[in-house]
Amino acid sequence: xxxxxxxxxxxxxxxxxxxxxxxxxxxxxxxxxxxxxxxxxxxxxxxxxxxxxxxxxxxxxxxxxxxxxxxxxxxxxxxxxxxxxxxxxxxxxxxxxxxxxxxxxxxxxxxxxxxxxxxxxxxxxxxxxxxxxxxxxxxxxxxxxxxxxxxxxxxxxxxxxxxxxxxxxxxxxxxxxxxxxxxxxxxxxxxxxxxxxxxxxxxxxxxxxxxxxxxxxxxxxxxxxxxxxxxxxxxxxxxxxxxxxxxxxxxxxxxxxxxxxxxxxxxxxxxxxxxxxxxxxxxxxxxxxxxxxxxxxxxxxxxxxxx
Numbered sequence: 353x354x355x356x357x358x359x360x361x362x363x364x365x366x367x368x369x370x371x372x373x374x375x376x377x378x379x380x381x382x383x384x385x386x387x388x389x390x391x392x393x394x395x396x397x398x399x400x401x402x403x404x405x406x407x408x409x410x411x412x413x414x415x416x417x418x419x420x421x422x423x424x425x426x427x428x429x430x431x432x433x434x435x436x437x438x439x440x441x442x443x444x445x446x447x448x449x450x451x452x453x454x455x456x457x458x459x460x461x462x463x464x465x466x467x468x469x470x471x472x473x474x475x476x477x478x479x480x481x482x483x484x485x486x487x488x489x490x491x492x493x494x495x496x497x498x499x500x501x502x503x504x505x506x507x508x509x510x511x512x513x514x515x516x517x518x519x520x521x522x523x524x525x526x527x528x529x530x531x532x533x534x535x536x537x538x539x540x541x542x543x544x545x546x547x548x549x550x551x552x553x554x555x556x557x558x559x560x561x562x563x564x565x566x567x568x569x570x571x572x573x574x575x576x577x578x579x580x581x582x583x584x585x586x587x588x589x590x591x592x593x594x595x596x597x598x599x600x601x602x603x604x605x606x607x608x609x610x611x612x613x614x615x616x617x618x619x620x621x622x623x624x625x626x627x628x629x630x631x632x633x634x635x636x637x638x639x640x641x642x643x644x645x646x647x648x649x650x651x652x653x654x655x656x657x658x659x
Contacts, residue, residue, distance in 0.1 A: 356390060359383065359388065359399055359402055359403035359406060361386055383403055386407065389403070396430060397421050401418045401465065402465060405465055408436055412436035412437060413437040415452075415467075415473065416477060416480075419462075419467045419468045420477065420496075423493060425496045425497075426496065427534050433446055436450075439451055454472070458471075459472075470493060470497040470503075471504050474507075478520040479519055487523050487526045487537055504524060526544070535582070536553075539568075539621070542622065543569075543622070546626075548622075554567070554569075555569070555577065565602060574633065575632065576610070577607055577608070578621075578625055581612065599611075610624050
């Protein structure tokens with residue numbers, strides 16, 4: 353039996369007797385031509401994707417951001433246009449169609465819907481948006497699915513003449529599934545573009561009491577971390593208190609943590625991170641605590657970057 357909130361094809365519901373014309377007109381509304389939902393419901397992204405597939409005559413393949421969301425990627429707005437690969441022309445508002453070649457191995461079923469695989473979805477997303485946006489989208493998709501750069505490159509090799517392959521190559525060089533939000537992706541790219549060595553993400557730090565803290569990003573050999581604090585870190589009192597205890601523990605373990613918040617300018621962020629790294633690299637061996645690391649090859653690279 354169909355869920356009360358599920359989209360349906362109006363003509364089919366009329367033929368089956370599920371609704372009559374008066375009920376269809378007064379209790380339901382069309383979100384795409386011929387596709388209806390209950391008047392008092394606001395369809396989710398998944399339900400809108402299902403509705404778009406119904407509109408295609410059940411022949412389209414969901415792709416792009418809609419496919420990424422169905423695969424579990426976060427940070428995707430519910431009102432995005434639904435990307436469909438199909439031959440049906442004149443897409444309605446809220447649906448974007450394109451003709452494209454898909455092999456059988458680039459399609460899978462998710463929640464009963466035909467969807468491009470994570471690798472094919474990443475291949476499409478990585479070619480079509482500005483690099484920074486594309487990296488954030490692939491970070492989220494890779495985090496949700498575990499799809500690898502190698503799998504995405506395999507798809508690219510199967511489509512050697514597609515537009516955007518150079519952009520995809522640049523995007524794949526920058527992706528990191530350790531990012532926990534688009535803002536963390538933005539912050540990581542900012543540091544890389546500033547000439548700093550690529551930070552490691554989700555760095556585990558083991559405390560003496562056995563607990564483990566995970567740092568957004570940083571450089572273990574100099575014990576400098578950079579973290580993005582969203583609004584909930586300030587507005588949630590429990591989170592705020594937890595953050596204070598966490599920073600105290602990390603400081604005791606020898607970490608310098610640069611905390612970034614909304615409103616910080618890129619120039620100020622880079623200046624503060626460089627200053628933190630320079631502070632660590634300027635310490636003379638033997639003068640301070642024993643946790644100060646030796647300057648290995650990576651530390652030397654960092655030293656050059658902050659000068």
